[in-house]
Amino acid sequence: MLQDNVQTKLSKFISKILRHSPEDFGLSLNPVDGSCAIADLLEILRVQTKWSELKVSDIEEVVARCEKQRFEINGDRIRARYGHSHDKVSYPMAVPPLVLYHGTNVQAAPLILKQGLRPMKRQYVHLSEGLHFATLAGKRRGGLVILAIDTVKASQAGVVFYYAGNEVWLADAVPAEFCSVYRDSKEADNE
Structure with missing residues (x-):
C-alpha cells in the first residue's frame, strides 16, 4: 500500500500524463475515449527513476483511492474521466438529475x-x-x-x-x- 503522500504525487503525475500532455511522454490515447493500455502507462511511469519499481497494483490503488475519482479502469485500459486539455474526449449524452x-x-x-x-x-x-x-x-x-x-x-x-x-x-x-x-x-x- 502506498503512503498517502506518495499516492498523491503519483496521482498528480498520472493526471499530467493522461489529462494534459500524453504526447510529451510518447503516449497515444484512444481518440474516442481518451484511454490507453495500463501496461503502456506503467512503462512510461517506470522510466522515471522515482517510479521505477511501480506495479500495476499501485496504479489500481491510486485509481481506487482518488477522492475525486479522476481515473477509470476498464479491463486492461485506463483513462482520465475528465479535465483533458489535449484532444477532446467524447462522453455519452444523457439525461441528468433535475x-x-x-x-x-x-x-x-x-x-x-x-x-x-x-x-x-x-x-x-x-x-x-x-x-x-x-x-x-x-x-x-x-x-x-x-x-x-x-x-x-x-x-x-x-x-x-x-x-x-x-x-x-x-x-x-x-x-x-x-x-x-x-x-x-x-x-x-x-x-
Missing part, C-alpha cells in the same frame, strides 16, 4: 451568474450530482460558492449534458439564466 451543482469561489460567482458557465481552459464545464464533488472543486479556489443548475430548463433550451461517470456531468456551456447560488460556504462545508 439539479446539478458547480463549485466556484466568491470572486468568480458574480461573473458566472452574469455570463454563465464556460469551460475556460477546459473542454467542458464540470458539474456534479451532489455537493461533495462541487465542494471539493470550489474549495481549492478560495471562498466557496455552490451554484445550482436547473437542468430541466437548460435542456429545454438546448444545453446538452454528458455523463462522465461517478456523479460527474459535463456540458459545453451553461447560460447564466440556469445558474443560481445554492448556499453559502459555511452550509456547504457542513455537508
Whole structure:
C-alpha cells in the first residue's frame, strides 16, 4: 500500500500524463475515449527513476483511492474521466438529475451568474450530482460558492449534458439564466 503522500504525487503525475500532455511522454490515447493500455502507462511511469519499481497494483490503488475519482479502469485500459486539455474526449449524452451543482469561489460567482458557465481552459464545464464533488472543486479556489443548475430548463433550451461517470456531468456551456447560488460556504462545508 502506498503512503498517502506518495499516492498523491503519483496521482498528480498520472493526471499530467493522461489529462494534459500524453504526447510529451510518447503516449497515444484512444481518440474516442481518451484511454490507453495500463501496461503502456506503467512503462512510461517506470522510466522515471522515482517510479521505477511501480506495479500495476499501485496504479489500481491510486485509481481506487482518488477522492475525486479522476481515473477509470476498464479491463486492461485506463483513462482520465475528465479535465483533458489535449484532444477532446467524447462522453455519452444523457439525461441528468433535475439539479446539478458547480463549485466556484466568491470572486468568480458574480461573473458566472452574469455570463454563465464556460469551460475556460477546459473542454467542458464540470458539474456534479451532489455537493461533495462541487465542494471539493470550489474549495481549492478560495471562498466557496455552490451554484445550482436547473437542468430541466437548460435542456429545454438546448444545453446538452454528458455523463462522465461517478456523479460527474459535463456540458459545453451553461447560460447564466440556469445558474443560481445554492448556499453559502459555511452550509456547504457542513455537508
